[in-house]
Amino acid sequence: MSDLLERLRGRGWRMTAQRRVVAEVLDGDHTHLTADEVHARAVVKLPEISRATVYNTLGELVSLGEIIEVSTDRRAKRYDPNAHRPHQHLVCSRCGAIRDVHPTGNPLATLPDSERFGFTISDVEVTYRGVCPSCAS
Amino acid sequence: MSDLLERLRGRGWRMTAQRRVVAEVLDGDHTHLTADEVHARAVVKLPEISRATVYNTLGELVSLGEIIEVSTDRRAKRYDPNAHRPHQHLVCSRCGAIRDVHPTGNPLATLPDSERFGFTISDVEVTYRGVCPSCAS
DNA sequence: TCCTACACTAGACACTGTCTAAGTCAAGCA
């Protein structure tokens, strides 16, 4: 993640305590956190950090391609530091648990030309829904 | 759509002017409307209909499987009277246009057992994103 | 026709995210 801080500095970012803390939170093994969850964890290390700054920083990191936004429900967006490998998501309909998954084949290829209606398709999001083992038992 | 009204009556629904109007709106060729768009159209026919009733009625129709909810963006949910044939959605990233599409194969089959982590998967949502012909020109 | 449980309304409220105005400070430079 210090790699990330370097890359950001290289892009002309001012390195502030707030941005460092947000990066640290994402660097943990906590993945798919909401903005407010990131904020809650950031506040532990930097009590005065504001919600707006967390939102801003997350948005900037998304623009830079350092993290990705995931919308598996209609509640809050989630932020995923796993931006280096394309993947999809598997979500438990009961408890909301989210797992990264890797479907076989290229999801783009599942749509035949006759169903593309002249669109230039650039992206596909697949969300698998079901019940996780602990909710099933 | 009078079919729908009959089915609802059969399920013990009271047939009110409000519910009839919501059903009429969905019966038009307007698909993928938001709740507030449904409300706006309903108000033309029944000026005193409230937002809460439209939300309630749409929610009930979803529970009954008569319409489906579609979340292609993080804005409002959209309501799709095309509940009789499974399909996915193709969305223009510029103008937001939405088309029903039918991928080849069963989308569920794209996830190998080794990537299911013990989940019992029951549903898949696929959203294709790109630029539509009119936005491209 | 009357009764009553179900439905409807207006508006308050909650959640997520955005915006603004004022204050703060990182970083380049003397």
Next chain:
DNA sequence: TGCTTGACTTAGACAGTGTCTAGTGTAGGA
């Protein structure tokens, strides 16, 4: 090291979408 300046941060107001509640109305059966 100490300025200067514009990028950054803050608190809180605001906006969009959806939910809930208390009071009122009414569909449909007796």
